[in-house]
Amino acid sequence: MKVFSNAETFNYSWEEVSTANWRKYCPWNEKSTHVVAVDTLSRSVDPDTGILRTERLITCRQSAPDWLKKMMGGAMEESQVLETSYVDPARRTVTMVSANLTWSNLINVQETVVYRPLNAHQTQFTQEAQITALCGGWQRIKNSIEDTLVKRFRENAVKGKEGFEAVLEMSRRVFAEEREREKMMMIMAQAPNIRRAAAEADML
Amino acid sequence: MSQSLDKQCNEVKERYDTCFLKWYSEKYLRGTGTVDNNECSALFKEYNQCLQKALKERGIDKLLEDAREDNKENDAAFLGKKK
Structure with missing residues (x-):
């Protein structure tokens, strides 16, 4: 088994990060292109704890090294991951656990990601992945498979951070514009009252 | 999205x-x-009907059953429920 771990700080509030997290893999993220589809399978709020539990199917397309393709006798290009996430609004944490659906007889990948607030303006991201090659046979081959995946995790983590930063920035801008528009609508709606009040004031 | x-x-x-x-x-x-x-539940139902068909066609529904079974420990840990 090999372990990959990583920690990052985002200069955005936990509320912003946990919201933007739902669209981490949208077109604003030009870096994480290996994620080609994200589907929500189920979603529920626990009535006792208020925890939001979501199951998502993540579809990735990323080619495997040639030696591994040869060994498996396939392209290995498309793979699926089941991500189960738990948003705890009381503790203000998002915990996401992911497991590979594809090639699960060959490898077992378990990833845990947690977002928690550092303060009102910063959020910490921690990630840990455990990678275990299950195939029988030489230890050397198992090690190579595990090392390949650790390397892939490291590359995707760098891209993931850059891509998510872009999503966070866009989300903040869109939310600000939305609020501005709502404010304008309210002023417009109030305009006749203001005019009437002004007219009445003139008459006095 | x-x-x-x-x-x-x-x-x-x-x-x-x-x-x-x-x-x-x-x-x-x-x-x-x-x-x-x-307010989103009617939309989710419609989306899920479409998705379930796609999962079945690709054989992913079976893989999901196994993965959900393996995830039960995480549910216990992160939903904070007593067994």
Whole structure:
């Protein structure tokens, strides 16, 4: 088994990060292109704890090294991951656990990601992945498979951070514009009252 | 928003995702609203019907059953339920 771990700080509030997290893999993220589809399978709020539990199917397309393709006798290009996430609004944490659906007889990948607030303006991201090659046979081959995946995790983590930063920035801008528009609508709606009040004031 | 596994589900998925995001940021994070009976549930039902078909066609439904079985420990740990 090999372990990959990583920690990052985002200069955005936990509320912003946990919201933007739902669209981490949208077109604003030009870096994480290996994620080609994200589907929500189920979603529920626990009535006792208020925890939001979501199951998502993540579809990735990323080619495997040639030696591994040869060994498996396939392209290995498309793979699926089941991500189960738990948003705890009381503790203000998002915990996401992911497991590979594809090639699960060959490898077992378990990833845990947690977002928690550092303060009102910063959020910490921690990630840990455990990678275990299950195939029988030489230890050397198992090690190579595990090392390949650790390397892939490291590359995707760098891209993931850059891509998510872009999503966070866009989300903040869109939310600000939305609020501005709502404010304008309210002023417009109030305009006749203001005019009437002004007219009445003139008459006095 | 991101794409769906099946192109045919993209349109309803987009509508559902937009609805959910609004609910999440405006209601859930502010401590109001439950997911089971909210404004997005009709959209989710429609999206899920499309998605289930796509999962079955690709044989992913079977893989999901196994993975869910393996995830039970995580549910116990992160939903904070006593066994």
